[in-house]
Amino acid sequence: MRDTTLAGAVIGQDSLLKQAALVLGGTMFIALAAQVSIPFFPVPLTLQTLAILIVGLTFGARLGAVTLAAYLAEGAMGLPVFANGASAPALIGPTAGFLFGFVLMAWVAGLAADRGLTRGVVSTAVVALVASAVLYIPGVAWPMAVAELAGIGGKWVGTSAGALWSGWVAPFLLGDVVKSVIAAMVVTAGWKAAQARKG
Numbered sequence: 001m002r003d004t005t006l007a008g009a010v011i012g013q014d015s016l017l018k019q020a021a022l023v024l025g026g027t028m029f030i031a032l033a034a035q036v037s038i039p040f041f042p043v044p045l046t047l048q049t050l051a052i053l054i055v056g057l058t059f060g061a062r063l064g065a066v067t068l069a070a071y072l073a074e075g076a077m078g079l080p081v082f083a084n085g086a087s088a089p090a091l092i093g094p095t096a097g098f099l100f101g102f103v104l105m106a107w108v109a110g111l112a113a114d115r116g117l118t119r120g121v122v123s124t125a126v127v128a129l130v131a132s133a134v135l136y137i138p139g140v141a142w143p144m145a146v147a148e149l150a151g152i153g154g155k156w157v158g159t160s161a162g163a164l165w166s167g168w169v170a171p172f173l174l175g176d177v178v179k180s181v182i183a184a185m186v187v188t189a190g191w192k193a194a195q196a197r198k199g
């Protein structure tokens with residue numbers, strides 16, 4: 001049977017042990033990428049989204065979303081896995097919408113992978129761009145309204161549309177394009193290598 005995900009083709013996702021190893025490895029990869037950042041305020045530019053795209057595109061929707069849920073759990077437990085070594089407090093800070101949205105982002109990328117849409121560079125880059133765009137829905141909804149509804153205070157809560165654009169969206173758009181193309185190149189190269197190995 002044809003493997004639907006790259007992780008399945010390379011190491012298999014058939015046993016619980018393999019799935020746990022993938023989830024653990026995925027969270028470590030994302031945590032490392034989170035430390036590569038340019039500390040813009042209030043939202044840093046980081047390599048998290050590149051790592052999340054690669055995880056989602058490689059693991060598929062279910063395991064990708066589980067990996068991101070595990071990543072959030074690690075941070076909630078106090079591990080310094082978020083940007084700039086942050087942990088639990090970030091889950092109610094200005095970037096919390098992005099953090100929770102990472103689960104959705106990995107799921108969207110993984111869904112396309114599960115459907116076989118991530119074999120060519122162009123289609124994979126388009127999928128990665130769509131998943132990157134979807135992330136801004138929770139990313140912006142959080143400071144715009146959700147944090148206030150959740151009873152969270154802060155200068156960034158209920159901020160203006162202009163500030164949302166200049167703090168939460170605009171600085172990252174070019175990077176999203178670059179990260180999407182890199183993720184697509186990595187994943188399609190992975191598929192080529194996996195196929196060459198099979199002969």
Ligand SMILES: O=C(O)CCCC[C@@H]1SC[C@@H]2NC(=O)N[C@@H]21
Pocket residue numbers: 034043044045046047048049081082083086090095096098099135172175
């Ligand atoms: O606090 C965290 O660990 C999350 C940081 C979120 C950064 C967001 S993700 C989308 C956008 N692209 C970036 O490079 N930075 C922001």
